[in-house]
Amino acid sequence: DTAVSQTPKYLVTQMGNDKSIKCEQNLGHDTMYWYKQDSKKFLKIMFSYNNKELIINETVPNRFSPKSPDKAHLNLHINSLELGDSAVYFCASSQGINNEQFFGPGTRLTVL
Amino acid sequence: QKEVEQDPGPLSVPEGAIVSLNCTYSNSAFQYFMWYRQYSRKGPELLMYTYSSGNKEDGRFTAQVDKSSKYISLFIRDSQPSDSATYLCAMISSSGSARQLTFGSGTQLTVLP
Numbered sequence: 001d002t003a004v005s006q007t008p009k010y011l012v013t014q015m016g017n018d019k020s021i022k023c024e025q026n027l028g029h030d031t032m033y034w035y036k037q038d039s040k041k042f043l044k045i046m047f048s049y050n051n052k053e054l055i056i057n058e059t060v061p062n063r064f065s066p067k068s069p070d071k072a073h074l075n076l077h078i079n080s081l082e083l084g085d086s087a088v089y090f091c092a093s094s095q096g097i098n099n100e101q102f103f104g105p106g107t108r109l110t111v112l
Numbered sequence: 113q114k115e116v117e118q119d120p121g122p123l124s125v126p127e128g129a130i131v132s133l134n135c136t137y138s139n140s141a142f143q144y145f146m147w148y149r150q151y152s153r154k155g156p157e158l159l160m161y162t163y164s165s166g167n168k169e170d171g172r173f174t175a176q177v178d179k180s181s182k183y184i185s186l187f188i189r190d191s192q193p194s195d196s197a198t199y200l201c202a203m204i205s206s207s208g209s210a211r212q213l214t215f216g217s218g219t220q221l222t223v224l225p
Contacts, residue, residue, distance in 0.1 A: 004155075033213075041198055041218040043156070048212065056212050090155055098144055098204055101213060103155030 004104035023091030032074035118216030135201035
């Protein structure tokens with residue numbers, strides 16, 4: 001009965017490749033997020049979707065493209081991966097924007 | 113200057129100690145304040161949520177907000193080894209059409225048995 005799940009948990013790939021990370025929540029929430037956590041544990045928001053509509057799009061390279069096929073899913077596609085993309089990516093969801101965000105277990109991306 | 117500054121630690125205390133974790137912020141539009149706990153290789157989980165100045169208590173945890181000084185704290189009483197984790201403060205602004213959660217950089221806490 002995982003609330004927010006992400007796949008894969010670990011992703012190791014070469015520079016220049018394209019990869020996707022999937023996120024699903026079964027909490028019935030209307031808002032989903034992608035965060036990047038760097039090696040110093042700093043969590044920074046990348047994107048937020050509310051009812052499948054993009055509401056937050058922070059300054060991230062346009063190699064990163066989120067896709068929300070429905071309210072329960074928010075996937076992250078990354079083109080032309082670079083070394084600096086190595087980080088842990090967290091998906092989260094909430095009911096509305098001011099309420100508690102529930103985080104997934106994270107996807108540890110390593111770009112070689 | 114970052115919008116949210118957090119004492120980076122790391123912090124190491126003996127079991128049973130009182131722990132104080134602190135954040136300051138510069139944006140007076142922040143109105144909702146949270147503390148998240150993150151165990152190693154796990155996602156953050158919410159510990160405390162408050163939106164008013166003053167203290168909020170939940171078991172061994174007390175969250176304190178001082179909006180006039182733009183300062184928030186989390187106190188852990190009778191700390192346990194299981195409290196060893198990274199603690200992240202987070203805030204949401206009340207203004208703007210796209211409110212978002214802004215995190216501090218986290219404080220790594222180790223409670224020694």
